[in-house]
Amino acid sequence: MKLQTRELLDKVKAAEEELEKINKDPWRLKFHLMPPVGWINDPNGLCQMNGIYHVFFQYSPLEAAGGIKFWGHYTSSDLLEWNYEGVTLVPDQEFDRDGIYSGSSFIENDQMHIFYTGNVKEEGDHDYVRKGRGAATIYVKYQENTVLISKAPVLRNEDYPEHYSCHIRDPKVWKEDNQYFMVLGGRTLDDEGRVLVYTSKDLKQWKLCNELKTKETFGYMWECPDLFEIDGQNLLSISPQGLIRENFRFQNIYQSGYFYLDGDFRSDYQLRDFEEWDYGFDFYAPQTFLDEKGRRIIIGWMGMSDSDLEYQNPTIENGWQHALTMLREISMKDGQIFQTPVKExxxxxxxxxxxxxxxxxxxxxxxxxxxxxxxxxxxxxxxxxxxxxxxxxxxxxxxxxxxxxxxxxxxxxxxxxxxxxxxxxxxxxxxxxxxxxxxxxxxxxxxxxxxxxxxxxxxxxxxxxxxxxxxxxxxxx
Incomplete structure (x- = not known):
């Protein structure tokens, strides 16, 4: 029987009552955002609205080892003092009953529009790649710490191209040339990672615009796509899965990096020179946003999917796991990308x-x-x-x-x-x-x-x- 919203929130409240005990863990971080309790992974919905920074995040308060995902929410006016605003998105509908997966926020006319992937896993004998998984793209308006009642799918599995698997997720939305655009990460039935580009006039009706891919197969799945411009150069950021490890590149089980995108992403384009965002052990699923000072800021998950066979996170025993990275400003110098911690x-x-x-x-x-x-x-x-x-x-x-x-x-x-x-x-x-x-x-x-x-x-x-x-x-x- 599916839990209702109130029951889910009561479970979260009960779990978060352990916060004082968990905060006594000497491994709790001092200048990074962490889960209040339980598990954190992808940063989501990053934005600044009316001077306030918003950092949403995939959050599993009920299980430190990871479980059904909500969205937690932090806000700040200066990036140094943060307020935890509680759970913002709850998996309480048929189209997201098995987890609120990653997504983004788009600001227009002092209104925040949130898009995310609603995860559904059907019962039965399924591989959950070619069948058995629902991955709807959900649109919801957010205002003054309240999710409005407009939570509804704008794309479902049957709306995606036929040559794609059930793995399509992580919408990133922006406005350009008086149109709204959305990129979604995907996995084809031939196990090739790609990005789908959609366009809309009203944020509700979306039409497939283009498909971004490399000439040669580059992993089987591209997660967390993000398309943005730095000094006139378009970058396509993705988190590809299935790359072959090398001595000096692709050393983690999964990677996060960016292509230089030449040409027009809506029609003729070329992806070139994939570069990794981070060469350490714990970095995945980054997302960027443009703040009101004009800075392009990136935050990553200070963790790694499916890494538990290689290395451990002993904080699980103390009731929590993972964190987000420092906020980093992206810049370009002489055609090369740099990341530096924000000056705050x-x-x-x-x-x-x-x-x-x-x-x-x-x-x-x-x-x-x-x-x-x-x-x-x-x-x-x-x-x-x-x-x-x-x-x-x-x-x-x-x-x-x-x-x-x-x-x-x-x-x-x-x-x-x-x-x-x-x-x-x-x-x-x-x-x-x-x-x-x-x-x-x-x-x-x-x-x-x-x-x-x-x-x-x-x-x-x-x-x-x-x-x-x-x-x-x-x-x-």
């Missing part, structure tokens, strides 16, 4: 620590470390005696390698970079985000120190090194 994080800087080369810094919990190279030299950092960060000039190789249980099964990630001019590292209680050369390459990982104190030892030649202790971000529950 600078306000979290606290005490500046005096640093000398070839020494060990102790008693750190959360901190920011910045390295500027005095010349092209090898670098090596040993973090909490279990993580080695190294740059080899001769091999033009940066590596992030766990050598003990600090990584909870994580091993090594490597990225090619011709010269390392700067390194910017943000260390939270159980996460690290590394920005090389002002965000030319980025590596994100979770880690699990048995102590709340971190140490860092380094050999950095003539590099200039600054370390700041970090203040906590405020989250009001």
């Amino acid at each position: 994080y600078l306000e979290l800087r606290d005490e500046l620590i005096e640093v000398e080369n070839k020494t060990k810094i102790r008693n750190l919990e959360t901190f920011e470390l910045e390295v500027k190279q005095g010349g092209i030299e090898d670098l090596e950092f040993i973090f909490s005696e279990g993580l080695v960060l190294k740059y080899n000039v001769q091999e033009e190789l940066f590596s992030m390698e766990f050598i003990n249980e600090l990584g909870a099964g994580r091993t090594i990630r490597k990225v090619k970079i011709k010269s390392l001019k700067s390194l910017h590292m943000f260390v939270d209680t159980s996460s690290i985000e590394l920005f090389l050369n002002d965000g030319e390459k980025v590596l994100t990982t979770r880690y699990y120190n048995s102590s709340t104190e971190n140490t860092i030892q380094f050999v950095a030649g003539t590099a200039e090194i600054n370390i700041w202790k970090m203040k906590n971000m405020t989250v009001n529950y």
